[in-house]
Amino acid sequence: MKFVDEFRDGGLAKGLAATIAAEASPTRRYSFMEFCGGHTHAISRYGVTDLLPANVRMVHGPGCPVCVLPIGRVDMAIELALRHGVILCTYGDCLRVPASDGLSLMKAKARGGDVRMVYSSADALKVAQDNPGRQVVFFAIGFETTTPPTAVVIKQAATLGLDNFSVLCCHVLTPSAISNILESPEVRELGTVPLDGFIGPAHVSTVIGSRPYEFFAEEFRKPVVIAGFEPLDVMQAILMLVRQVNGGRAEVENEFSRAVSRDGNLKAQNLVSEIFELRREFEWRGLGLVPYSALKIRHEYERFDAETRFPLGYRSVADHKACECGAILRGVKRPQDCKLFGTVCTPENPIGSCMVSSEGACAAHYTYGRYKDAA
Amino acid sequence: MSKVRENYVRPLDLKHGRVDMTHGSGGRAMAQLIEELFGRHFDNEFLRQGNDGASLPLPAGGRLVMSCDGHVVSPLFFPGGDIGCLSVHGTINDVAVMGAQPLYLAASFILEEGFPLADLAKIVESMALAAKHAGVPVVTGDTKVVEAGKADGVFITTTGVGVVPAGVALSGDRARPGDVILLSGTIGDHGMAIMALRESLGFSAPIVSDTAALHGLIAAMLACGADIRCLRDPTRGGLATTLNEIARQSGVGMMLDEAAIPVNPEVAAACEFLGLDPLYVANEGKLIAIVADGDADKLLAAMRAHPQGARAARIGTVLSDDHHFVQMTTGFGGRRIVDWLTGEQLPRIC
Numbered sequence: 258m259k260f261v262d263e264f265r266d267g268g269l270a271k272g273l274a275a276t277i278a279a280e281a282s283p284t285r286r287y288s289f290m291e292f293c294g295g296h297t298h299a300i301s302r303y304g305v306t307d308l309l310p311a312n313v314r315m316v317h318g319p320g321c322p323v324c325v326l327p328i329g330r331v332d333m334a335i336e337l338a339l340r341h342g343v344i345l346c347t348y349g350d351c352l353r354v355p356a357s358d359g360l361s362l363m364k365a366k367a368r369g370g371d372v373r374m375v376y377s378s379a380d381a382l383k384v385a386q387d388n389p390g391r392q393v394v395f396f397a398i399g400f401e402t403t404t405p406p407t408a409v410v411i412k413q414a415a416t417l418g419l420d421n422f423s424v425l426c427c428h429v430l431t432p433s434a435i436s437n438i439l440e441s442p443e444v445r446e447l448g449t450v451p452l453d454g455f456i457g458p459a460h461v462s463t464v465i466g467s468r469p470y471e472f473f474a475e476e477f478r479k480p481v482v483i484a485g486f487e488p489l490d491v492m493q494a495i496l497m498l499v500r501q502v503n504g505g506r507a508e509v510e511n512e513f514s515r516a517v518s519r520d521g522n523l524k525a526q527n528l529v530s531e532i533f534e535l536r537r538e539f540e541w542r543g544l545g546l547v548p549y550s551a552l553k554i555r556h557e558y559e560r561f562d563a564e565t566r567f568p569l570g571y572r573s574v575a576d577h578k579a580c581e582c583g584a585i586l587r588g589v590k591r592p593q594d595c596k597l598f599g600t601v602c603t604p605e606n607p608i609g610s611c612m613v614s615s616e617g618a619c620a621a622h623y624t625y626g627r628y629k630d631a632a
Numbered sequence: 633m634s635k636v637r638e639n640y641v642r643p644l645d646l647k648h649g650r651v652d653m654t655h656g657s658g659g660r661a662m663a664q665l666i667e668e669l670f671g672r673h674f675d676n677e678f679l680r681q682g683n684d685g686a687s688l689p690l691p692a693g694g695r696l697v698m699s700c701d702g703h704v705v706s707p708l709f710f711p712g713g714d715i716g717c718l719s720v721h722g723t724i725n726d727v728a729v730m731g732a733q734p735l736y737l738a739a740s741f742i743l744e745e746g747f748p749l750a751d752l753a754k755i756v757e758s759m760a761l762a763a764k765h766a767g768v769p770v771v772t773g774d775t776k777v778v779e780a781g782k783a784d785g786v787f788i789t790t791t792g793v794g795v796v797p798a799g800v801a802l803s804g805d806r807a808r809p810g811d812v813i814l815l816s817g818t819i820g821d822h823g824m825a826i827m828a829l830r831e832s833l834g835f836s837a838p839i840v841s842d843t844a845a846l847h848g849l850i851a852a853m854l855a856c857g858a859d860i861r862c863l864r865d866p867t868r869g870g871l872a873t874t875l876n877e878i879a880r881q882s883g884v885g886m887m888l889d890e891a892a893i894p895v896n897p898e899v900a901a902a903c904e905f906l907g908l909d910p911l912y913v914a915n916e917g918k919l920i921a922i923v924a925d926g927d928a929d930k931l932l933a934a935m936r937a938h939p940q941g942a943r944a945a946r947i948g949t950v951l952s953d954d955h956h957f958v959q960m961t962t963g964f965g966g967r968r969i970v971d972w973l974t975g976e977q978l979p980r981i982c
Binding site for chain 2: 258261265266267270271274301302303304305306307308352353363364366367368376488593598599600601603604605606623624625626627628630631632
């Protein structure tokens with residue numbers, strides 16, 4: 258397949274692997290966090306770690322939108338489907354996230370809730386147009402990449418005067434999550450999570466640009482390389498990080514120059530700020546309450562805000578006692594360190610959210626990497 | 633020492649649980665439902681074989697194979713076929729992969745009130761044509777109608793019987809370390825034909841379902857004299873799930889070579905768009921063969937000589953592995969597990 262196979266070329270990978278091995282200093286360790294679940298998935302799916310020397314370690318970050326969604330938000334979506342009888346549209350990954358009372362959206366559907374999987378926000382708007390007699394709610398999740406499409410449909414709904422459409426907005430922000438990790442005691446004071454640099458998600462940066470990361474490089478002295486999601490992109494980014502560490506540099510570099518610029522997509526940014534504003538705080542699974550880390554729909558568009566349209570309260574719900582998703586999302590623990598991993602918590606019966614999405618660290622290790630535990 | 637943990641599988645909640653879409657996915661959830669409910673209550677030596685069809689002793693000697701398959705595909709018509717021919721091919725294939733020569737079919741129709749007779753006629757004509765081409769007549773049937781809204785147009789269940797030639801004994805529990813895994817052609821065509829239609833992916837050349845009866849190819853494979861351990865058609869759950877079933881049944885592991893697995897470029901592109909892995913996408917006209925190492929070349933040649941096996945490939949080997957992992961060397965040069973399908977990837981694909 259043109260424009261894809263080129264970035265999965267095994268021959269080039271071998272060459273890059275040899276360069277990384279040659280340039281990584283044998284006397285030190287390198288720990289890099291791939292912030293985004295898309296990278297976690299690519300690393301596991303293509304076996305990237307098999308090509309890295311033993312002293313270069315990848316730490317999985319919290320950038321999996323499904324994983325960081327707190328139980329309370331999923332409960333709200335289920336309440337909309339079961340108690341308010343709406344047609345609830347959502348991305349496929351959300352269907353299996355475990356919520357309160359042993360439910361998930363998939364199980365709510367089996368109990369009669371009208372829950373529909375959509376591939377895009379536009380599909381949800383179409384469902385609303387096709388069902389004028391029903392309330393349709395789009396359960397919107399994701400980082401900066403999926404936010405502009407949600408903004409577009411809210412604007413379209415306003416233009417069309419579509420009063421049966423609303424959005425349960427759970428959009429979150431990448432830079433605030435990275436700050437939260439860098440400021441966490443494990444990284445700052447205890448040093449239990451050694452982090453020598455970050456791989457930043459390219460799709461987020463196609464929207465926000467590379468500029469927001471300059472602060473991390475400068476303030477925390479951590480190198481950042483913005484990288485695409487093909488395995489060669491990831492390998493190239495790792496090499497660039499090794500070189501920055503070796504050279505004592507902490508800069509923002511752009512591996513994904515084929516689509517990312519320093520300023521990003523200004524049109525998308527303007528649209529997002531027209532429709533959304535910052536939430537004062539938002540609960541993240543794993544990170545807890547993070548100030549100014551998520552978006553809500555602006556007052557001017559509140560008639561499309563499901564939280565205003567329906568009497569919905571948010572109730573924070575604690576994770577299962579033994580579930581280590583929180584520590585795993587902060588890079589403090591690995592999936593194998595959790596007692597539940599691979600025993601009661603499996604992709605079929607996930608206890609924690611990291612086992613749900615294919616981008617989650619636990620699901621990626623379970624689905625692709627368990628052979629390493631057999632050695 | 634191995635640190636792989638034994639899965640604890642939470643039993644089905646038969647008191648409060650509900651059927652959800654994952655129970656029909658072909659993956660682990662469906663396997664659990666079959667094991668803990670159907671298997672438990674219907675338990676007998678034939679069901680316990682765990683194959684696509686049951687191999688039954690005939691009073692006069694020889695073995696009869698019997699299999700049935702319900703079809704609920706949506707949409708009913710798709711490039712390359714429709715629910716009618718699919719329901720003929722699906723059951724013929726389930727009988728044929730047991731090594732049997734398919735002989736007769738039965739068909740049961742559940743029709744929804746209000747369904748256009750013109751569409752029903754098209755479906756039945758397509759079924760009849762498929763049965764005629766395959767040389768396997770539909771010899772009995774049943775018709776039921778339910779009120780509008782209680783079904784979705786047409787559901788068709790077909791049952792097939794066939795007879796196993798003397799000396800043929802294929803079963804999913806016969807794979808041995810050292811055996812070779814062959815695949816008859818490209819994967820993912822059926823599932824992506826349906827998905828591309830549902831998602832209106834406007835490719836200039838539409839993806840065409842591979843739905844086809846495979847008993848001709850299988851007869852040619854059996855005739856070449858290779859020591860075939862098992863055949864299976866990777867339908868729901870795709871190649872990945874079917875190989876995991878065989879690995880579990882035989883108590884072995886497998887190592888696949890990603891670069892050797894044929895995928896049509898338009899299928900690969902559609903999968904890329906929708907975030908799907910072709911390894912998990914349904915096929916309706918492909919088969920997997922596990923064969924003794926020494927006979928692999930002979931069998932591969934026999935497959936390639938048949939039009940339905942022109943793109944047949946050697947895709948991996950069977951290993952000794954207590955964990956029954958199906959693994960793969962990726963085209964990128966790394967290694968990964970190819971696990972069972974989790975959840976529901978593509979509902980109502982067949």
